[in-house]
Amino acid sequence: MHDHALAEQSDALRLRSLDDLNRLRKQILDKRDPDQPEIVVCHGTGCLANGSADVSAAIRSALDTSGIEAKVVPGIKTTGCQGFCSHGPLVVIRPRGIFYQKVKPKDAKEIIEKTIVQGDVVKRLLYKNPTDGEKILHEQDIPFYKRQTRVVLHNIGKIDPTDISDTIASGGYQALAKALTTMTPEQVVQEIETSGLRGRGGAGFPTGRKWRSALTAIEKKGRPVYVVVNGDEGDPGAFMDRTIMEGDPHAVLEGLILGAYALGANQGYLYVRAEYPLAIKHLTIAMEQARACGLLGDNILNSGFSFDARINRGAGAFVCGESTALFTSIEGNPGNPRPKYVRSVEEGLWGRPTVLNNVETWANIPLIVNKGGDWYAKIGVPHSTGTKVFSLVGKVNNVGLVEVPMGVPLSTIVEDIGGGVPGGAPFKAVQTGGPSGGCIPYELKDTPVDFDSLTKAGSMMGSGAMIVMDNRDCVVDVGRYFLRFLEEESCGKCMPCRLGLSRMREILDNFSEGKGSEKDIEDLLSLSKAIQDSALCALGSSAPNPVLTTLKYFKDEYLAHVTRQKCPAGVCKNLITYSIDPELCTGCTSCAKQCPVGCIEGEKKKTHAIDTGLCIRCGICMDTCKFNAVNVI
Amino acid sequence: MITFTINDQKVTAKKGWTVLETAREYGIEIPTLCHHPAVKPSGACRLCMVELKEKNWSKLVASCIYPVAEGINVYTETPRVHNVRRWILEMLLASCPASPEISALAQAHGVVSTRFKIHDPSQTCMICGLCQRICEEVVGLSAIAVVDRGVHKKVGSPFMRPTDVCVACGCCLTVCPTGAMKDIFDTVRGEPKMPLTQLAM
Ligand SMILES: Cc1cc2nc3c(=O)[nH]c(=O)nc-3n(C[C@H](O)[C@H](O)[C@H](O)COP(=O)(O)O)c2cc1C
Ligand code: SF4
Ligand code: SF4
Ligand code: SF4
Ligand code: SF4
Ligand code: SF4
Ligand code: FES
Ligand code: FES
Numbered sequence: 001m002h003d004h005a006l007a008e009q010s011d012a013l014r015l016r017s018l019d020d021l022n023r024l025r026k027q028i029l030d031k032r033d034p035d036q037p038e039i040v041v042c043h044g045t046g047c048l049a050n051g052s053a054d055v056s057a058a059i060r061s062a063l064d065t066s067g068i069e070a071k072v073v074p075g076i077k078t079t080g081c082q083g084f085c086s087h088g089p090l091v092v093i094r095p096r097g098i099f100y101q102k103v104k105p106k107d108a109k110e111i112i113e114k115t116i117v118q119g120d121v122v123k124r125l126l127y128k129n130p131t132d133g134e135k136i137l138h139e140q141d142i143p144f145y146k147r148q149t150r151v152v153l154h155n156i157g158k159i160d161p162t163d164i165s166d167t168i169a170s171g172g173y174q175a176l177a178k179a180l181t182t183m184t185p186e187q188v189v190q191e192i193e194t195s196g197l198r199g200r201g202g203a204g205f206p207t208g209r210k211w212r213s214a215l216t217a218i219e220k221k222g223r224p225v226y227v228v229v230n231g232d233e234g235d236p237g238a239f240m241d242r243t244i245m246e247g248d249p250h251a252v253l254e255g256l257i258l259g260a261y262a263l264g265a266n267q268g269y270l271y272v273r274a275e276y277p278l279a280i281k282h283l284t285i286a287m288e289q290a291r292a293c294g295l296l297g298d299n300i301l302n303s304g305f306s307f308d309a310r311i312n313r314g315a316g317a318f319v320c321g322e323s324t325a326l327f328t329s330i331e332g333n334p335g336n337p338r339p340k341y342v343r344s345v346e347e348g349l350w351g352r353p354t355v356l357n358n359v360e361t362w363a364n365i366p367l368i369v370n371k372g373g374d375w376y377a378k379i380g381v382p383h384s385t386g387t388k389v390f391s392l393v394g395k396v397n398n399v400g401l402v403e404v405p406m407g408v409p410l411s412t413i414v415e416d417i418g419g420g421v422p423g424g425a426p427f428k429a430v431q432t433g434g435p436s437g438g439c440i441p442y443e444l445k446d447t448p449v450d451f452d453s454l455t456k457a458g459s460m461m462g463s464g465a466m467i468v469m470d471n472r473d474c475v476v477d478v479g480r481y482f483l484r485f486l487e488e489e490s491c492g493k494c495m496p497c498r499l500g501l502s503r504m505r506e507i508l509d510n511f512s513e514g515k516g517s518e519k520d521i522e523d524l525l526s527l528s529k530a531i532q533d534s535a536l537c538a539l540g541s542s543a544p545n546p547v548l549t550t551l552k553y554f555k556d557e558y559l560a561h562v563t564r565q566k567c568p569a570g571v572c573k574n575l576i577t578y579s580i581d582p583e584l585c586t587g588c589t590s591c592a593k594q595c596p597v598g599c600i601e602g603e604k605k606k607t608h609a610i611d612t613g614l615c616i617r618c619g620i621c622m623d624t625c626k627f628n629a630v631n632v633i
Numbered sequence: 634m635i636t637f638t639i640n641d642q643k644v645t646a647k648k649g650w651t652v653l654e655t656a657r658e659y660g661i662e663i664p665t666l667c668h669h670p671a672v673k674p675s676g677a678c679r680l681c682m683v684e685l686k687e688k689n690w691s692k693l694v695a696s697c698i699y700p701v702a703e704g705i706n707v708y709t710e711t712p713r714v715h716n717v718r719r720w721i722l723e724m725l726l727a728s729c730p731a732s733p734e735i736s737a738l739a740q741a742h743g744v745v746s747t748r749f750k751i752h753d754p755s756q757t758c759m760i761c762g763l764c765q766r767i768c769e770e771v772v773g774l775s776a777i778a779v780v781d782r783g784v785h786k787k788v789g790s791p792f793m794r795p796t797d798v799c800v801a802c803g804c805c806l807t808v809c810p811t812g813a814m815k816d817i818f819d820t821v822r823g824e825p826k827m828p829l830t831q832l833a834m
Contacts (some may be wrong), residue, residue: 341700490787492786495721499725499784530720534679536676
């Protein structure tokens with residue numbers, strides 16, 4: 001709302017120096033009254049899906065009809081995802097920081113009348129702490145936010161991503177101006193090297209080292225060199241890159257321009273998956289506004305350095321996130337991995353030296369250039385510096401996006417921030433690293449979450465998806481799920497991946513039916529090894545990870561399937577039996593009414609029983625019974 | 634010239650050669666399926682994997698695409714290499730059960746049966762894409778395509794309809810490592826625009 005008009009007066013707006021940028025920043029800040037209330041409505045994908053666009057519209061119209069004096073009229077701001085999507089739509093009243101959750105359009109009037117006009121709180125919209133039932137007033141006191149360290153996400157939830165003046169007010173493009181006016185490209189590369197930043201896209205390759213080898217390749221082959229953003233994010237359950245692109249698009253863009261300056265690139269690409277329309281929209285707006293301000297395009301900030309970028313929509317395949325497949329896709333061919341043993345810093349896009357980094361990696365760059373590599377290296381742990389954003393999903397109370405320093409124990413993320421498993425039982429395992437990551441069992445809950453410790457535990461950082469499992473999740477079933485996903489997503493070119501993954505899944509299918517032997521478990525291990533050793537790209541070679549880690553930590557559960565024909569988690573339909581505990585059954589009849597095949601018998605107020613011969617093991621009776629009388633073994 | 638070792642034997646190669654080319658030059662056997670000297674290597678079958686060893690690490694690479702480099706140590710018959718070959722052949726036996734070529738190759742490497750379920754007893758094609766590559770790169774026609782991805786991958790004429798682009802040169806038939814093209818060929822070739830007799834003149 002504040003300065004939307006700014007972006008439109010293109011030439012007048014063109015910034016020609018660091019001073020210009022600072023003057024504009026001061027001008028924007030001076031116009032703002034820090035005491036003026038501001039109603040912040042989350043317009044991230046999760047909240048929008050829950051109706052937050054209607055909420056902000058309702059707040060707007062409630063304001064129009066409220067007759068508040070001009071002096072106290074609050075601003076309304078819509079932001080990117082604030083991370084706590086499971087409680088959306090979120091509305092935060094600043095500067096007091098009052099945090100309303102699950103807000104509906106009909107609550108708008110009350111928020112204006114009570115909170116804005118009278119200064120009171122609408123209690124029913126506050127967040128209730130599931131552990132003690134206390135209502136929490138302020139955003140910063142909610143355990144989900146309290147234990148986080150928001151570095152990369154520092155702007156998200158505070159700025160309007162579609163308005164560059166908000167970004168500039170919060171310090172955006174300061175790093176770029178600093179680099180262009182006071183640093184050589186070499187100094188920028190050195191800062192990144194000093195920071196110890198490692199790529200956030202999966203493999204954790206040191207970013208500074210990647211840039212350095214690109215420079216070496218340029219020495220040999222000359223320019224052009226390209227810089228590319230990997231915004232393909234195909235892991236099921238992952239949404240950190242989407243959140244950054246939607247909520248703080250200028251951070252990604254500024255990082256990319258800095259990288260281009262460091263390497264002497266004049267053209268960049270942002271490869272964003274087509275299923276992320278809002279990210280594409282916000283990045284497009286950001287690029288237009290940055291161009292209008294002279295921060296992108298010809299002669300940036302009159303420094304003589306020119307760089308522009310364009311967006312490519314991802315083809316929608318998981319494998320297109322793999323670096324060589326991504327390049328083939330940008331070049332206009334089907335996104336299949338390239339079989340060459342050449343590094344992409346030497347031979348990337350169109351055979352030219354190319355630096356590909358992940359969205360979150362790029363978003364870290366301006367912070368490092370601004371505050372220095374030394375500052376950055378102090379966050380986290382020695383070999384994994386900085387913070388990492390995780391998407392926490394599965395059997396966990398606080399589903400959402402979490403940013404913590406590298407090296408915090410797994411339990412801090414899952415239990416302290418995530419609030420643990422609903423119902424309070426300990427988690428069974430956490431799958432980290434996406435479909436080709438591994439499962440870390442509860443016994444290793446103190447594992448520091450950093451690149452090397454996760455690898456040591458047999459898993460990996462991957463992109464940062466964390467799927468929490470409880471004792472109702474079966475490891476055989478989980479393995480089948482991920483294999484099926486990768487089977488569908490494999491490009492199918494090489495035999496170990498195309499044939500191997502479905503054959504592994506077939507072995508697990510047998511296990512889930514109680515067919516199989518200990519020999520099959522050995523075969524699974526040796527076939528996994530063969531696939532790891534021979535697949536053409538990392539999709540195939542990392543695909544056996546979920547099975548290998550669960551075999552390592554939950555071998556007994558596998559054995560239960562093959563030797564005792566039992567599924568201890570009660571998931572594999574062919575191996576379970578539902579029964580009713582006569583001690584606990586009150587004869588309420590609910591289960592009998594819900595059973596789809598009518599195989600539960602019993603008189604009212606008398607013990608009920610299941611005809612196991614007819615039962616199709618759908619589990620509805622168990623979900624229905626309020627007295628926990630239905631068992632499954 | 635580049636000097637390195639294969640199975641501890643000193644070998645020399647020209648710059649730009651692959652490990653496989655060098656091995657063949659020296660008569661060292663490495664099994665392959667999707668490789669053909671007439672087309673660019675594609676690295677699809679992974680049967681040609683060899684182990685590269687340094688002091689305290691080793692990794693497997695596809696010899697048909699791995700460029701030679703000074704001082705590397707290549708091993709073609711290690712337990713890891715055998716494990717890969719065994720599983721690929723065992724899986725191919727189940728996927729292309731009707732291919733005598735595959736059975737013979739598997740047998741030559743001691744794989745005589747498969748633990749896997751055979752879904753289509755008449756299948757012969759392993760979808761290695763060699764036919765497509767030869768048609769495109771050598772014949773210059775692209776009458777055959779590999780479509781779809783993952784488990785749905787198929788080979789045939791575009792849209793799986795007979796095509797008159799094919800000139801029946803037979804190149805694909807000759808290079809197909811499984812004999813599958815014999816069966817597929819009739820579905821590829823449509824009514825030719827020009828009778829073959831006329832073409833020969
Ligand atoms: C199958 C597969 C999918 C991948 N998907 C992504 C992705 O969606 N986003 C991403 O940043 N990296 C992805 N990667 C990793 C990239 O290949 C590459 O390593 C990364 O983008 C490099 O950036 P970084 O150094 O900043 O991590 C994927 C890798 C594989 C093998
Ligand atoms: S490993 Fe899988 S995704 Fe990668 S090239 Fe082979 S078939 Fe394609
Ligand atoms: S719902 Fe539970 S308590 Fe009620 S009849 Fe069924 S088993 Fe008994
Ligand atoms: S599991 Fe489903 S089919 Fe079986 S008794 Fe319960 S409700 Fe009926
Ligand atoms: S027909 Fe032969 S050459 Fe073509 S893909 Fe099938 S096996 Fe390979
Ligand atoms: S016979 Fe037809 S399909 Fe085969 S290589 Fe020749 S032109 Fe191509
Ligand atoms: S979309 Fe609003 S919190 Fe995630
Ligand atoms: S021959 Fe090398 S991968 Fe097929």
